[in-house]
Amino acid sequence: MGLVRINESRFDDIKINPMSKSFIFSSESVGEGHPDKVSDTISDAILDACLSIDKNSRVACETFVKSNQVVVGGEITIPKIGAKPIGEAINVEKVIREAIRGIGYTNDDDIFHADSVFISNFLTTQSADIAQGVDAAKAKGKKTEEQGAGDQGIMFGYACNETPELMPAPIMFAHRLGRKLTEIRKAGRLAKWLRPDAKSQVAVEYVDGKPTRIVNVVISTQHAAGVDHATIEKFCIEKVIKKVLPKKLLTKDTEYLINPTGQFVIGGPQGDSGLTGRKIIVDTYGGWGRHGGGAFSGKDPSKVDRSAAYMGRWVAKNVVAAGLASICEIQFAYAIGHPQPLSINIDAFGTGDDAKILAAVKKVFSFKPADIVKQLGLLKPIYSASTNYGHFGKEDADLPWEKLNKVAALKKAAK
Secondary structure (H helix, E strand, O other), X not given: OOOOOOOHHHHOOOOOOOOOOEEEEEEEEEOOOOHHHHHHHHHHHHHHHHHHHOOOOEEEEEEEEEOOEEEEEEEEEOHHHOOOOHHHOOOHHHHHHHHHHHHOOOOOOOOOOOOOOEEEEEEEOOOHHHHHHHOOEEOOOOOOEXXXXXXXXXXXXXXXXXXXXXXXXXXXXXXXXXXXXXXHHHHOOOOOOEEEEEEEEEEEEEEOOEEEEEEEEEEEEEEOOOOOHHHHHHHHHHHHHHHHOOHHHOOOOOEEEEOOOOOOOOOHHHHOOEEOOOOHHHXXXXXXXXXXXXXXXXXXXXXXXXXXXXXXXXXXXXXXXXXXXXXXXXXEEEOEOOOOOOEEEEEOOOOOOHHHHHHHHHXXXXXXXXXXXXXXXXXXXXXXXXXXXXXXXOOOOXXXXXXXXXXXXXXXXXX
């Protein structure tokens, strides 16, 4: 049999070109009561509890939820307590129950309830084999500490100028819907029938690279029994969608799909299982910008899956804010225990000079794991603020990777 030649041109358009003439793109978000987000919330709550005791804690916490069960497992080392069990430093059960209570699973009819879930704890200490490559130590012949990456992997950062948050419009619109639903639910004045589990999705039509209209909006929200569909539909359209989405993008042809299956009473972990790290597209750019292989929640900043992805967002956002490009995607890679990135790449999608931007970025930023942690101040218990409605684009949460504090330096370096 002869060799088969692949027609490479067939694959040219697989990656979305934001400047292409016309297309429709959809992104989804999920509420904090979604089973996967319940798991993320618990994992990040445990991480923050550890960092509150010792900023040098090593945490890799996974959570599984189903029905009235919570299972936590992973590796945690808190240097201040030495070889003692984590339970002697933090009350894991209390942290879990408070996280669930904060989400809102406290209704009398909740099977998954903050006060009555059964908790299984399988947290152990971090492997010494991992620690030897990750912990900072003075390298031979060097004056400074060199901290290796916590794992191998590739990371991406992305920013664009189509929303005030410098994020893609579809994912930001989907997040706005979820946050509004949660705001109303927790205020407890309107729609007392709302429950924590929810999903949202927005399709946006682009013409010449610009958002021109919202094609359709999908909201699926859990609710108490006995509420008719018409009430839910009217509420979601009038009190949520039309309050947070740009009026100029909503047209007479915009389609609204509210609880499309009809009833949504059984939700959360009662209706579906949840696991930490399964919503990485929701957490990042809604599928518009690329994502590396690793999830974020439950990981301390020595894990580059998290810290380097935050670094990428910080870099890309400042590049766009500096006017060096209207779109910027950065990718870099690491090997476990190695302090330097193995590669760094910039793609401005034709809106800027890639080589010039990369040179400026290398002058202004350091991509060593220890330097990423230092530049962004990541040894603080700030991660619960990042868990829900995207880790990026939150300007009200005071997250360090969202700050535009390198714009002037990038402009100067690019001259």
